[in-house]
Amino acid sequence: MRLRHVTYSLLITLLFLAFAQTTFAQALDISSGGLPTITGAVGGSVTGSASVTNDLVVTINFGEVSPLNTNSIVKVVVPIALRSNQPYQVAVSMSGLNNANAQAVQASDVGFGLQNMQLLGGAGQICNQSTHLIRSPFNNDPAITATVGSNGRVSYQSSLGNLSGSTVIMSGPVLSKNNSIKRQQSDGYTFDAIFTLTPQFFASGISSATLIFTISAGPNVPC
Amino acid sequence: MPRLTTINLIFLTMLLMVSAVTCLGQSTTGTVSMSATVSKFVEINSGGSVTLTGNSGGGVTTDGVANSPLAVSINLGELGPSNTNSFVSASVPLKLRSNAAYVLSMSATVTSSGASSSRIGAADVGFGLGTVSRTGLGVNAGADTNATSGDPTLAANGSINGTTGRYEFTAVRSNLGAFSSSTTALSGPIIMNAVPRSNANGLTVPAMFAVKPQFFENGTTTISVTFTVTAP
Numbered sequence: 001m002r003l004r005h006v007t008y009s010l011l012i013t014l015l016f017l018a019f020a021q022t023t024f025a026q027a028l029d030i031s032s033g034g035l036p037t038i039t040g041a042v043g044g045s046v047t048g049s050a051s052v053t054n055d056l057v058v059t060i061n062f063g064e065v066s067p068l069n070t071n072s073i074v075k076v077v078v079p080i081a082l083r084s085n086q087p088y089q090v091a092v093s094m095s096g097l098n099n100a101n102a103q104a105v106q107a108s109d110v111g112f113g114l115q116n117m118q119l120l121g122g123a124g125q126i127c128n129q130s131t132h133l134i135r136s137p138f139n140n141d142p143a144i145t146a147t148v149g150s151n152g153r154v155s156y157q158s159s160l161g162n163l164s165g166s167t168v169i170m171s172g173p174v175l176s177k178n179n180s181i182k183r184q185q186s187d188g189y190t191f192d193a194i195f196t197l198t199p200q201f202f203a204s205g206i207s208s209a210t211l212i213f214t215i216s217a218g219p220n221v222p223c
Numbered sequence: 224m225p226r227l228t229t230i231n232l233i234f235l236t237m238l239l240m241v242s243a244v245t246c247l248g249q250s251t252t253g254t255v256s257m258s259a260t261v262s263k264f265v266e267i268n269s270g271g272s273v274t275l276t277g278n279s280g281g282g283v284t285t286d287g288v289a290n291s292p293l294a295v296s297i298n299l300g301e302l303g304p305s306n307t308n309s310f311v312s313a314s315v316p317l318k319l320r321s322n323a324a325y326v327l328s329m330s331a332t333v334t335s336s337g338a339s340s341s342r343i344g345a346a347d348v349g350f351g352l353g354t355v356s357r358t359g360l361g362v363n364a365g366a367d368t369n370a371t372s373g374d375p376t377l378a379a380n381g382s383i384n385g386t387t388g389r390y391e392f393t394a395v396r397s398n399l400g401a402f403s404s405s406t407t408a409l410s411g412p413i414i415m416n417a418v419p420r421s422n423a424n425g426l427t428v429p430a431m432f433a434v435k436p437q438f439f440e441n442g443t444t445t446i447s448v449t450f451t452v453t454a455p
Contacts, residue, residue, distance in 0.1 A: 028251050029249045029250065029251065030250060030251060030252065030253045031249075031250065031253065032253075043260070044259075055250055055253060056250075056252075056253025056254065056255070057253065057254055058253075058254070058255045058256070059255075059256045059257075060255065060256065060257035060258070061257075061258050061259075062257065062258065062259035062260075063259070063260060064260050064261075064262060065259045065260065065261055066260075066261045066262050066263075066264040066322055067264045067266075067320075067322070067419075067420040068262055068264055070420065072421075076257075078255060080253065102417075103322075103363075103413070103416055103417045104261070104417075105259055105261065105417075109417070110257070148418075148419065148422075151360070151361070151416070151418075152360040152361030152416065152418035152419075152422050152424075153361075153416070153417050153418055154418075154419055182249065183249055193255070195255075195257065197259055198419055199419065199420065200417045200418055200419050200420070201264065201320070201321075201322040201361070201414075201415035201416065201417055201418055201419075201420070201422075202261040202322060202417045203261065203322060203323070203413065203417070204261045204262060204263045204264075204322060204323050205261055206258060206259070206260050206261075207258065207259050207261070208256070208257065208258040208259075209256075209257050209258075210254065210255070210256045210257075211254070211255040211256075211257070212252055212253070212254055213252065213253040213254075213255065214251060214252045215251050215252075216251065
């Protein structure tokens with residue numbers, strides 16, 4: 001009799017947990033939006049999942065970015081999927097890239113922009129009263145906006161240098177029509193996070209950084 | 224508890240756990256890690272056209288082209304007493320670029336058809352690096368160390384040997400005899416700031432060669448010089 005009570009209590013607890021997860025898990029979600037790609041690299045690579053149901057875990061190796069790389073630019077496109085049943089915002093925070101030598105690779109040397117916000121299949125929510133807003137200055141392809149500055153160094157409309165703490169890069173209305181208990185192939189939106197690095201006479205060394213993309217409840221805009 | 228009920232409860236519990244795990248697979252965060260490598264880079268190119276003066280006959284066979292690989296060929300012409308100029312001089316502009324401290328080394332071979340000690344030898348070919356220039360957008364300011372004595376035709380860099388009567392380049396590393404093996408001619412700190420390779424600026428320095436026309440043994444002489452820049 002006592003065992004039965006314990007068992008039922010456990011079952012009720014698990015049912016509650018499952019219900020809670022079912023109710024809230026889909027509210028805000030970020031995942032891989034497809035296979036990332038890299039061009040212009042010498043000895044570089046990018047790894048990530050091609051499946052939109054997998055977590056966003058991407059590793060970029062820009063490879064050689066001294067003048068030994070004679071390509072004009074190294075460009076990496078990372079598709080990212082978003083799902084939500086409420087208005088959302090996406091923020092990015094960065095760690096690393098704190099080279100003391102001003103001639104070494106700095107955060108401002110890595111172009112960073114967002115492009116190609118688009119539906120991820122038929123269950124993505126189309127809203128007519130609000131748009132998905134890419135915050136300034138990130139709405140660009142840094143491979144296109146790259147220019148040589150007055151000091152001779154390449155600069156971009158937006159770069160990792162524009163990140164300060166947790167920086168909101170985009171926001172918008174509800175993304176998903178349904179309220180599925182798990183990620184689906186077609187229930188949200190995808191966009192491309194584009195990273196660029198122009199080979200230059202940087203001071204020698206290895207540089208690294210880690211970006212954390214976070215989706216959270218955003219400004220309460222109507223759909 | 225009946226056995227069937229127990230089994231059902233176990234299956235139901237497993238199902239709920241799987242469901243919970245599936246839900247936990249969703250995430251509000253994602254990670255992008257990145258890295259990049261900058262290797263030491265140095266290069267030497269032509270800094271422009273060669274200047275040949277004091278020659279009798281001869282000429283620049285293959286001229287230098289700025290920012291192109293250095294491959295210059297010069298015919299110094301007549302080096303016997305029939306050339307009445309005080310020196311036959313050739314100035315070869317070099318352009319160096321680097322993202323690290325650099326060392327410019329040089330090695331030279333001098334081969335003459337003559338058989339006597341009066342043939343042209345390595346010591347008869349004066350050499351020096353002229354004024355180093357670090358100018359232009361993207362070029363890093365820095366102090367370079369010239370290991371040569373500069374323009375070999377300067378009076379301070381050579382004179383007539385009072386015993387033999389032969390003109391000699393006597394200053395430190397002022398003739399090709401000092402470069403029979405790879406020897407440092409110039410060194411310095413990083414040349415370029417963080418600018419693209421398409422930026423054509425760099426460090427320029429003239430490599431100056433000179434021969435004093437004398438009663439050398441007749442014949443032909445071939446001088447071959449190789450410049451190498453490294454980032455130690």
